[in-house]
Amino acid sequence: MMKLPKLMFLTALLxxxxxxxxxxxxxxxxxxxxxxxxxxxxxxxxxxxxxxxFLRWDQNRVDNVAKPLxxxxxEEHPNVTVELENIGSxxxxxxxxxxTVAGGTAPDVFYPATHIAYAxxxxxxxxxxxxxxxxxxxxxxxxxxxxxxxxxxxxxxxCLPLDRAALVVFYNKKMFDEAGVAYPQEGWxxxxxxxxxxxxxxxxxxxxxxxxxxxxxxxxxWPMVVxxxxxxxxxxDIRHPTKxxxxxxxxxxxxxxxADLMLxxxxxxxxxxxxxxxxxxxxxxxxxxVVGHWRIPLYLGTEGLEFDFAPLPIGKFGEPxxxxxxxxxxxxxxxxxxxxxxxxxxxxxxxxxxxxNMLLNLNVMTPALEEFQQDERFLNPESLPGSxxxxxxxxxxxxxxxxxxxxxxxxxxxxxxxxxLGEVWIGAATAEEAMARLSQQVExxxxxxxxxx
Numbered sequence: 001m002m003k004l005p006k007l008m009f010l011t012a013l014l015x016x017x018x019x020x021x022x023x024x025x026x027x028x029x030x031x032x033x034x035x036x037x038x039x040x041x042x043x044x045x046x047x048x049x050x051x052x053x054f055l056r057w058d059q060n061r062v063d064n065v066a067k068p069l070x071x072x073x074x075e076e077h078p079n080v081t082v083e084l085e086n087i088g089s090x091x092x093x094x095x096x097x098x099x100t101v102a103g104g105t106a107p108d109v110f111y112p113a114t115h116i117a118y119a120x121x122x123x124x125x126x127x128x129x130x131x132x133x134x135x136x137x138x139x140x141x142x143x144x145x146x147x148x149x150x151x152x153x154x155x156x157x158x159c160l161p162l163d164r165a166a167l168v169v170f171y172n173k174k175m176f177d178e179a180g181v182a183y184p185q186e187g188w189x190x191x192x193x194x195x196x197x198x199x200x201x202x203x204x205x206x207x208x209x210x211x212x213x214x215x216x217x218x219x220x221x222w223p224m225v226v227x228x229x230x231x232x233x234x235x236x237d238i239r240h241p242t243k244x245x246x247x248x249x250x251x252x253x254x255x256x257x258x259a260d261l262m263l264x265x266x267x268x269x270x271x272x273x274x275x276x277x278x279x280x281x282x283x284x285x286x287x288x289x290v291v292g293h294w295r296i297p298l299y300l301g302t303e304g305l306e307f308d309f310a311p312l313p314i315g316k317f318g319e320p321x322x323x324x325x326x327x328x329x330x331x332x333x334x335x336x337x338x339x340x341x342x343x344x345x346x347x348x349x350x351x352x353x354x355x356x357n358m359l360l361n362l363n364v365m366t367p368a369l370e371e372f373q374q375d376e377r378f379l380n381p382e383s384l385p386g387s388x389x390x391x392x393x394x395x396x397x398x399x400x401x402x403x404x405x406x407x408x409x410x411x412x413x414x415x416x417x418x419x420x421l422g423e424v425w426i427g428a429a430t431a432e433e434a435m436a437r438l439s440q441q442v443e444x445x446x447x448x449x450x451x452x453x
Contacts, residue, residue, distance in 0.1 A: 048079050048080075049079065049080050049081070049336075049337045049340050050080075050081040050082075050083055051080065051081075051082055051083070051108035051109060051335070051337055051340055051341055051344065052082075052083045052084075052085060052107040052108050052109070053066075053070070053082050053083065053084050053085070053107065053108070053109045053110075053344070054085050054086075054087075054093075054096075054097065054100075054107035054109070054110040054111065055084065055085070055086040055087075055110075055111050056086065056087055056088060056089070056090055056093040056111060057086055057088070057111075058088060059088070060297060060362065060364075061359070061362060061364060062084070062086050064358075064361075064362060065355070065358045065359055065362065066084055066086065067084070068358065069347070069348070069354060069355055069358060070082045070084060072347075072354060073344060073347050073354075077340070077343065080340055080344075082344065085107065090113075094116060097110060097112075097116075101120070101125055101332075101334070104334060105334075106125070106332040106333075106334045106335075107332060108331065108332055108335040108336075108337060108340075108341045108344075109329060109330070109331055109332070109335075109341050109344055109345060109348075110329075110330055110332065111162075111327055111328070111329060111330070112159070112327060112328065112330055113325070113326070113327050113403070114150045114151070114325035114326065114327070114328075114401055114403050114406060115325075115401075115403035115406045115410045115411075117150075117151055117158060117159055117327075117328055117330055118150070118151075118153065118239075118403075118406040118407075118408075119408045119410075120330070121151075121153055121158040121159075121330075122153060122408065122453070124333055125332065125333050125334075126158045126159060126330045126331065126332065126333060127158075127330075127331040127332065127333045127335065127338055127341075128156040128157065128158055129157055129158065129159070129160070129331065129342060129345070130156050130157055132342045132346075133157060136346065136350075138346070138350055138351065139351050140157070142351040142369050142370055142371055143160075143161060143351075143368050143369055143370070144161075144164065144324070144368055144369075144370055144373075144396070144399070146324040146399040147161050147164045147324050147325075147326065147368045147399070148161060148368070149324075150324060150325055150401060150406060151328050153239070158328075158330060159328035159329055159330035159331070159345070160328055160329055160345055160346070160348070160349035160350060161326060161327070161328045161349065161368035162326065162327055162328060162329060162348070162349045162355070162356065162359075162365070162367070162368060163293075163326040163327060163365035163366055163367055163368055164323060164324055164325065164326040164366050164368055164399070165292045165293075165294075165323045165325055165326045165366070165402070166292060166293065166322050166323055166366040166392045166393070166395075167221065167224060167290055167291065167292050167312055167322060167323055168290075168291075168292070168309045168310060168311060168312065168391045168392055168394075169184060169193070169288050169289070169290055169309065169310040169311070169312065169313070169391075170281060170288065170289040170290075170291065170295070170299065170307050170308075170309060171183065171184060171287060171288045171289075171307060171308060171309075171310060172281065172284065172286075172287045172288070172305065172306070172307055173306045173307060173308055174304075174306055175200055175212065175284075175287040176200070176287065179199055179200050179202075179287075181196060181199045181200060183308065183310070184196065184310035184313075185310070186310075186311055186394070187314060188310070188311075188313050188314070189313050189314050189315070190225065190228070190229075190257070190313045190314070190315050192313060193215075193313040194261070194265060194267070196214065196288070197213075197214025197215045197261070197265070197267035197268070197287070197288065198214060198265060198267055199214070200212065200213075200214040200267075200287035200288070201213055201214040201266065201267045210266065210269075210273065211285070212285055212286070212287065213267060213268060213269050213273075213280060213285065213286040213287070214267035214268070214286070214287055214288060215261070215267060215268050215286055215287065215288040215289065215290065216268070216269065216279065216280040216281045216286035216288070216289045216290075217262075217268055217269055217271075217274060217280075218258075218268070218289070218290035218291070219258050219259070219261075219262070219268075219421075219425055221290060221402075222254065222255055222258045222421070223400070223402055223404065224290075224312065224321070224322075224323070224400075224402075225254045225255075225257065225258055225315065226250075226251050226254045226255070227315075227317070227321040227398070227400045228312065228313070228314060228315030228316075228317055228320075228321045229250050229251075229253070229254045229315035229316045229317055230245075230248065230250050230251060230254070230315075230316075230317060231317035231319070231321075231398065232245060233245070233400050233401070233404040234246050234251070234404045234405075235404055235405045237405070238401060238404055238405040238406050238407065239405065239406060239407055240407065241405040241407055241409070241446060241449070242446060243446075244439055244442040244443065244446065246435050246438060246439060246442065247435055247436065247439045250316065251435070252431045252432050252435050253431075254315075255421065255424060255431040255434075255435065256424070256430065256431035256432070259424045259425055259427070259431060262425065263427045269286070270425075270426070271425075271426075279295075279298070281299070281307075282298055282299060282302050282305065284302075284304070284305060290312075292323075292366070293363070293364060293365050293366050293392060294364050294365065296363045296364065296384075297362065297363060297364060300363070300383055300384075308387050308388055309387060309388045309389065309391040309392065310388065310391055311391040311394035311395070312394065312395060317398075319395075319397065319398050320394045320395035320397070320398065321395045321398040321399070321400060322394060322395030322396065322398070322399055322400075323399065323400065323401070323402060324399035324400060324401050325401040325402055325403055325406075326365075326366075326368060328349070329345045329348050329349050330345075331345060349368075349369075351369055351371060352371070353369075356369055356372050357372075360372060360375055360377040360378055361377060363381055363383060363384070366378075366392045366393070373393060407449070407452070407453075408452045408453060409445050409446075409449060409452040412445055412452065413442065413445065416438055416441045416442070416445075417438055420434040420435070420437055420438040420441075421434055421438075
């Protein structure tokens with residue numbers, strides 16, 4: 001019988017991507033040092049080139065940022081054509097990226113999430129950019145350190161981060177007012193969060209069915225509760241994991257607490273209670289929502305929805321925590337035009353970049369560049385007067401990645417925990433039972449770590 005890690009290796013998308021990467025067409029040699037500097041100085045002026053930019057943005061960002069950016073870049077580099085291909089679905093995006101990398105036709109510039117970037121970089125599919133950074137005096141200290149670190153392997157930087165997926169608690173001000181519940185304040189705890197959710201969960205007509213939930217479902221963010229209660233992630237080392245920490249009592253208690261929000265306290269909807277409503281907060285059937293910056297445009301477009309932001313509650317760790325991971329702009333190691341691709345990546349995500357500058361106007365991200373985190377358009381946007389945008393910056397001292405570990409075994413681990421915790425979310429198993437089974441699987445993964453590399 002095939003060993004479990006190998007089975008997961010074959011079935012998980014990311015691992016398959018890495019496997020294909022290893023046997024794909026030979027990649028173009030990365031530009032290095034002085035050579036890349038010389039060619040970069042000449043290429044934009046002398047060389048006609050077409051580069052492909054592969055994105056997974058919504059149409060709002062494509063129309064209002066991507067297309068204008070291309071026009072602007074091409075005006076400055078008239079000999080360069082940037083061909084945009086956008087696939088809004090992440091699953092379809094990564095499937096196509098897998099195919100093109102394997103076939104030796106990878107796009108010149110693409111947009112991977114943290115763990116995908118790490119897996120591709122570790123297999124040589126992404127061009128390291130240290131020489132370009134040094135040549136152009138890119139000030140890396142302007143990036144949030146914990147964010148930049150996720151895109152660094154063995155001291156080499158592989159892409160420029162654009163954002164981090166910071167989480168906050170969105171809350172419906174009208175529902176709070178009607179229930180006579182005080183708005184959340186900085187320093188609130190998970191106990192406060194539960195009490196608030198209970199006060200906002202309502203059966204208005206007394207038919208025994210909940211009409212308004214305290215909080216919409218956020219169970220897939222359960223690692224966030226673990227961080228805030230333990231001060232650590234799920235593995236001892238996100239790059240070279242040797243020990244799984246998921247069987248610690250406080251980790252198990254944190255997962256059970258998330259499940260109990262549905263099963264015991266009934267302040268968070270089950271799948272059945274959510275029915276076919278994709279976002280109960282937008283539907284104004286949940287008073288709070290734990291999610292990131294990317295959801296703001298949807299809520300701004302919802303008639304009658306007045307909302308603000310609160311920082312994540314504090315757990316037993318005693319300090320605010322938050323997410324570090326997001327996405328970056330990477331250059332394919334297969335590109336024929338590494339220098340031009342670098343010019344474009346720099347245009348998109350370097351300190352002072354036009355790309356980040358334009359994205360600020362859309363209210364869709366928490367920038368990785370600290371200079372833009374302090375921009376008035378981020379902290380005090382015209383579309384959200386008086387709102388607490390600073391909540392997105394809470395927890396900067398303790399940032400974690402949801403892709404834990406970012407080692408290529410993540411895809412197998414992701415599939416395993418979703419299967420085991422799926423039983424917890426419906427009450428078919430306790431967190432202790434599920435984590436015991438998961439721990440056995442993870443031990444086997446760790447013992448066969450080379451299968452994923």
